[in-house]
Amino acid sequence: MGPRSPGLCVTPLESGERKGFKGVMTSPDHKPALLRALAGETLARPPVWFMRQAGRTLPEYRALREKAPDFISFCLNPEMAAEATMQPMRRFPLSAAIVFADILLLPRALGQDVWFEAGEGPKLAPLPPIEKLAAEVAASTGRLSAVGETLKRVRAQLEPHRALIGFAGAPWTVATYMLEGGSSDRERARTYAYTNPAELDALIDVLVDGTIAYLAMQARSGAQALKIFESWAENLPEDLFERLVIRPHARIVKGLRDLCVTAPIIGFPRGASSLAEVYADRAGVDCVALDVGAAAAAGLRIQKTRTIQGALDPLLLRAGGPAMDARIDQLIEQWGSGPYIFNLGHGLLPDTPIAHIERALARVTGS
Numbered sequence: 001m002g003p004r005s006p007g008l009c010v011t012p013l014e015s016g017e018r019k020g021f022k023g024v025m026t027s028p029d030h031k032p033a034l035l036r037a038l039a040g041e042t043l044a045r046p047p048v049w050f051m052r053q054a055g056r057t058l059p060e061y062r063a064l065r066e067k068a069p070d071f072i073s074f075c076l077n078p079e080m081a082a083e084a085t086m087q088p089m090r091r092f093p094l095s096a097a098i099v100f101a102d103i104l105l106l107p108r109a110l111g112q113d114v115w116f117e118a119g120e121g122p123k124l125a126p127l128p129p130i131e132k133l134a135a136e137v138a139a140s141t142g143r144l145s146a147v148g149e150t151l152k153r154v155r156a157q158l159e160p161h162r163a164l165i166g167f168a169g170a171p172w173t174v175a176t177y178m179l180e181g182g183s184s185d186r187e188r189a190r191t192y193a194y195t196n197p198a199e200l201d202a203l204i205d206v207l208v209d210g211t212i213a214y215l216a217m218q219a220r221s222g223a224q225a226l227k228i229f230e231s232w233a234e235n236l237p238e239d240l241f242e243r244l245v246i247r248p249h250a251r252i253v254k255g256l257r258d259l260c261v262t263a264p265i266i267g268f269p270r271g272a273s274s275l276a277e278v279y280a281d282r283a284g285v286d287c288v289a290l291d292v293g294a295a296a297a298a299g300l301r302i303q304k305t306r307t308i309q310g311a312l313d314p315l316l317l318r319a320g321g322p323a324m325d326a327r328i329d330q331l332i333e334q335w336g337s338g339p340y341i342f343n344l345g346h347g348l349l350p351d352t353p354i355a356h357i358e359r360a361l362a363r364v365t366g367s
Helices: 033-038 059-065 071-075 078-091 105-109 130-135 137-143 145-157 171-180 187-195 197-220 238-258 275-282 296-303 314-319 321-335 354-365
Strands: 096-098 114-117 121-124 163-169 225-230 265-269 287-289 307-312 340-344
Touching: 033 163, 033 225, 033 340, 059 078, 071 078, 071 105, 071 114, 078 096, 078 145, 105 114, 105 137, 105 171, 105 197, 121 171, 130 137, 130 197, 137 145, 137 197, 145 163, 145 197, 163 171, 163 197, 171 187, 171 197, 171 225, 171 238, 187 197, 187 238, 197 225, 197 238, 225 238, 238 265, 238 275, 265 275, 275 287, 275 296, 296 307, 296 321, 307 314, 307 321, 314 321, 314 354, 321 340, 321 354
Parallel strands: 096 163, 163 225, 225 265, 265 287, 287 307, 307 340
Antiparallel strands: 114 121
16 A cells, blocks of 8 residues: 555544543534444443344345346445445434445456355356456456445435444455355365465455455445454464454555544454454454354453444344343343444344344333
């Protein structure tokens, strides 16, 4: 990345500056609760949003999706994507919207063919030469301008007290799809990390650069917080976790800050287990999203230096009932005395009853 340039500086709406972790309420009341928590404040009730909150759970989403010829076209149609982003915001008392997109839009913008097959999920053509991918980084953000337009449309509709989140897939997670041609158990990608270390590191470098540019564009378009989704951080030994997760995330954070992007950054190393604390110490993110296996004590230790997010089991939300109520209460009790954002430990399941979502949100918000 080049030196800072004032012309490149990005100041997200209502972003504020990061505060200390003493529970002192120093921000204006109108500032979105999510941004206050990300700035290190302890709130009376935690802000709440759910990963994959827009999507197949909602009948209005399914009706909208039928109007698009395919999933990629749907994601890159700003009118449709903005509507999908706003649908859960109209239904539920969520603290933030997250732009409707997909983590595989970036490899597509870099020149690898990506498509989705019904009942099977994403498919990717064979990996192009890495030098060819690298040559497309500069042009990739322009090919993703529809996501920026979606963000602008959502920000124009969203109430000022509700935040807007942009996101990207993390380099390692995106690389696994690019190498394996779709969803898998990641064994081939991990093996490739051992047998072709230089080639994988080169691919990660390309994805780091592309992700920095992509997230900076999202911040310019109205995203007030940014999230890095490392969906496949599990089963990595510590040396690979450092090389493939922590270092690339830290480079993305630094690259964004070098571009004067001040939006707080949430990192989600799903499945990191005990390495989540190492990640919190070294990745440079403002908030660590914890998955369903996160220990209460680990979350408390991370909270001493940064905000945490999580970690209700999506299966428990789907099941509902007293067990869900008790777990929500437990999570708020164990982490609510520090900077905390209530969320799931992974994405909302498509067959989750809407009544369960409503019940969970009422319990979190105390309404």
